[in-house]
Amino acid sequence: MAYFHGAKASKRGTSISTPVTADSCIHLIVGTAPAHMVNGKVNEPVYVSSYTEAVEAMGYSDDWKKYDICEEIYTSFKLYQNGPIVIINVLDPAKHLTGETDTEDMRLSGGVLDLPLEALADKVVVKGYSTEETLTDEYKRGVDYELLYTDEVLRLERIEGGAxxxxxxxxxxxxxxxxxxxxxxxxxxxxxxINTKKSSGFELVDFIFPKFRVIPTVFLAPNFSHDSEVAAIMAAKAESINGLFKGKAIIDVDTTEATTYTEAVEWKNKNNIVQPSELLVWPMLTLGGRVFHYSTQLAGLMAKTDANEDLGKGTPCESASNKTLQIDGMVLEDGTEVLLDLTKANYLNSQGIITGLNFIGGFVSWGNETACYPSNTDVTDYFYCVSRMFQWVGNSVILSMWSKVDRGLKPRLVESVVQSLNIWLNGLTAEEVILGGRIEFLEEENPVTDLMAGIAHFHIYLTPPSPAKELDFVLEYDISYLETLFE
Structure with missing residues (x-):
């Protein structure tokens, strides 16, 4: 030991770790955006936390049939005031093209003319006429004219002093x-x-956490999730994010095929939408003339419910069922109005389909069950708030304890894990986020061969609250109260 003369102090690491809690409801949407408006990214995850940031990154159009990412941007940030979200735009200006248009004569009006929003500014060639039939040389952008995307068009404006x-x-x-x-x-x-050595679409899911350190736990593909193959991929990806984390995929029933509530059930069975990682929704929704996929509205409502300090407290413990949707009606894709009474809505719920209900207190989301119901009646699978809580706790435990991987497997390490997580679970219990929870390191679950191999098994007991989906009140005539007539 080196010679020392005097007083000194040092710090020892705290054996109790502060848990890292996972975000409960970060949306991932894979779809199409008018990213060519802003030279936005294609097949690359983009993290945005506000409406302005999203529009700057992806552009914006109200034509949601063409650009479903814009529907998610509007719904998440404007209607439900939540975020962040992660966007993967697959509309590639180098691939998805109409093909070069025929040359067209167009007349300026007040020095301005409009091209379609889909027109690519860097592909526009402009010429004029020196005589009635003789074309001039090509005009120069920035000198003779300018192009800008605005008001759902690509606008060409003449520059004063140009050719x-x-x-x-x-x-x-x-x-x-x-x-x-x-x-x-x-x-x-x-x-x-294999040629570009790049991934695309939902295959990019596993790139999100390494890039942004967030776990996307709600998957969306509004214009495509009704396809059974897309739905199956979404469910599979949500079930194994980075091989560790878990989430949910919200699937829209195809309202062009399922035009009634009974047909929605038939559609579910035909397309085999039966996974615990799937939330199936029907029909579509309206607000002020806009038509929404139910999936984007439910995702926004789930995030809002999670963030509510009196309900979710930053966790997914509360179901979004019987919470207010930002809508004024329900429709099919062709605009046909859908009216459901309680009996029909409950039938959909009984078949694992979430719907809307306008009964007491305006339009609300109605249904607590994942798509696995009624074939799977494990409460940790079929109640989506219970299932999401198990996923959230699991995701949070992984984040919290990752720093302990490869430490020496000693009593102090085991004690640190158990004490840290028990303190956290006790806190969740005190907040009534869960009814109770504990973690144990059990001898019978840790055979010597596993311990020799560096494998330690911890057992977490957990009880999230179930949604009170049925409140039964029994009314009885009590004759004893007739005695009050003689008092």
Whole structure:
């Protein structure tokens, strides 16, 4: 030991670790966005935490049939005031194109003319006429004219002093444009390209945590989730995020096929939507003339419920059922109104389908069951708030205890894990986030061969509250109260 003369102090690491809690409801949407408006990214996860940030990253259009990512941006940030979300846009301007258009003559009006929003600004070629039939040389962007995306169009504006001399000139224009209709389920599902060595679509799920240190736990693909293959991939990916974490996929029933509540049940069975990791929803929803997929509204409502300090307290312990949706009606895709009474809504719930109900207190989400119900009646699978709590606790435990991996397997390590997590579980119990929970290191679950191999098994006992889906009140005539007549 080195010679020392004096007083000194040092710090020893605390044996009790502060748990790291996972975010309960970060949405991941894979779909299409008008990203060409802002030179946005294609097949790359983008993390956004506000409406402005999302629009700057992906562009925006109210044409949600073409651009379903915009529906999620509007719903999450404007209607439900929550976030962040993770976006994967698969609409590729280098791949999904209409093909070069025929040359078209267009006349300026007040120095302005409009091209479709899908037109690619860097593919626009503009010429004029020196005589009635003779074309000029190509005009230069930034010198003779400018292009900007605005008001759902690509607007061309004449620049004063440039070669276009009249506000009413006839221009000869050629351009290419993106075509969202050419995006297929194969693009949404994604995969790995051995030539580019890049992943795409839902195959990018496992890149999100390493890149942003967040776990996406609610998967969306509004315009494509009704496809059974897409739904199956979404469910599989949600069940194993980075091989460790778990989430849920919200699947929309195809309302062009399922036009009644009984047909919705038939559609579910035909498409085999029966996994605990799937939330199945029907029909579509409206607000102020806008038509929404139920999936984006439910995702927003779940996040809002989780964040509510009196309900979820930052956890998924509370069901979003019987909570207010931001809607004024329910419809099929063709606009046909859907009216459900309690009996019909409950029938859908009994078959593992979440729906809407306008009964008491306005339109609410109605249903607590995942798609595995009624074939699977394990409460940790079929009540989605209970299932999400198990997933959230599991995700949080992994994040909290990861730093202890590869430490020496000694009594102090075991004690630290047990004490840290028991303190955390006791706190959740005190907040009534769970009814009770504990962690134990049991000798019978840790054979010598596993301990020799560096494998330690911890057992967490956990009871989240079930939703009070049925309140039964018995009324009885009590004749004893007749005696009050003689008092």
């Amino acid at each position: 276009i001399t009249s506000d009413n000139a006839t221009l000869n224009i050629k351009y290419n444009a993106v075509d969202p209709s050419k995006v297929t389920k194969k693009d949404i599902i994604g995969g790995y390209d």
